[in-house]
Amino acid sequence: MISAGIVVTDREFREQIVECLQGLGVRIAFALETTAGQAHVLEATNPDVLVLDFSQPGIPDVMADLKSLEAPVSVIAVHHLGEPDAILAALRLGAREFLCPPLNQKALAEAIRAVESERTQREARRRAATGVGFLAAAGGCGATTIACHLAAELRRSGAGYVGLLDFDLAAGMAGFWFGANSSYSVLDAVHNLGRMDTSLWKGLVSTVQPQLDVLPAPSEIPLGGLPGMRGFAEVLRYARSQYDWVVADLAEHLTPLSLALLEDLDTIFLVTTPELASLLQTRRIAQRILQLNYPKAKLKVLVSRVQKDVVVSSEDIKTMVGLPVEGIFPSDSLEIVEAHASGRLMSPKCDFGRRIAQLAAKLTGKTVVEPRPSKFSLFRFKTQEA
DSSP states (O other), X not given: OOEEEEEOSOHHHHHHHHHHHHHTTOEEEEEESOOTTOHHHHHHHOOSEEEEETTSTTHHHHHHHHHTSXXXXXXXXXXXXXXXXXXXXXXXXXXXXXXXSSOOHHHHHHHHHHHHHXXXXXXXXXXXXXXXXXXXXXXXXXXXXXXXXXXXXXXXXXXXXXXXXXXXXXXXXXXXXXXXXXXXXXXXHHHTGGGOOHHHHHHHSEEXXXXXXXXXXXXSOOOSOOXXXXXXXXXXXXXXXXXXXXXXXXXXXXXXXXXXXHTTOSEEEEEEOSSHHHHHHHHHHHHHHHHTTOOGGGEEEEEEEEOTTOOBOHHHHHHHHSSXXXXXXXXXXXXXXXXXXXTOOOOTTSHHHHHHHHHHHHHHTOOOOOOOOOGGGSSOBOOOOO
8 A cells, every 4th residue: 555645735636635545545644835934744644645736836946855765656646737847847857747737637547556556566577575664652661572482483483584773762681682783873874864775774783692682772762853755665665675573663653654554564573561551552543443434354363461460351352452462471570681781682481482482483383382371371360441
């Protein structure tokens, strides 16, 4: 699914374009009347296609700014006059198609199909890695811990080359878990997309184990303006050309950044805890993602930080959240503290480690080995309907 932004002054014509694009299966990122003061909207959403009214002032500057983006958009020009001079000027500035009232739906559809075809060809040239993302319902859910241990288990179990990408720009801990010594981050990868190749990529990532690379989050929280969200998606797509498995830490809550990454992942794990507030937030996030037409089959739930005197009922949570529970992870707080103190991952033999191995086996299609029952499976956790 590609996305489109629309900046067209004429309201009726703008609504016609929106209706036509939605009929073509295009996701509308925004529909505005003018570009004035809206640069942040374009930068934040970074759509695949921009339908832009060329009768507005300052269009040459807008087009120059678009070309400077890490992942430039395809521009379809709109002008109330269909004169040859206006068409030629738009094409010279970089527009790939020209529209004027009344709407030529066939021309718009052909332009969209061309953009989709180009994207399909780009992706066909990429190695088809399996992408797995972890999105926490709230802070402290343990999504990063699970993501890091899963990446290590995939490598340990012989699943192939694994890349772990930390998109938690504010509190990324993947580099810490693995002791990654790279001074570069996902932000550096975004800024260097224009010249990215295998050699540069290897210089950005940190090889923490044989066949396991980590691209950390920035060591300092970025306080300035971030690159367009589409740039981060391009980094994820490039990573899929380098590995057999890509594991992405999507941080917490549903943000413009995590939303931009979901489409390029095969499985998205929503990580929650058994507390009612966390489960309600998980349901809200799931509903929002589904409202945006993402396939429900891609979404699964992991329940983390389960205390030993509590049991999670998978069926109860599935009823409440509306998604299947793919795994339940014990707190193992003492083991986590000891692992942090010694700068290592938790043992694959502990209860948490066995459940990580079970999750990896499900993802890779290997025989699933049920973990030994533990104390916290002697009780039953009851959820409440909101």
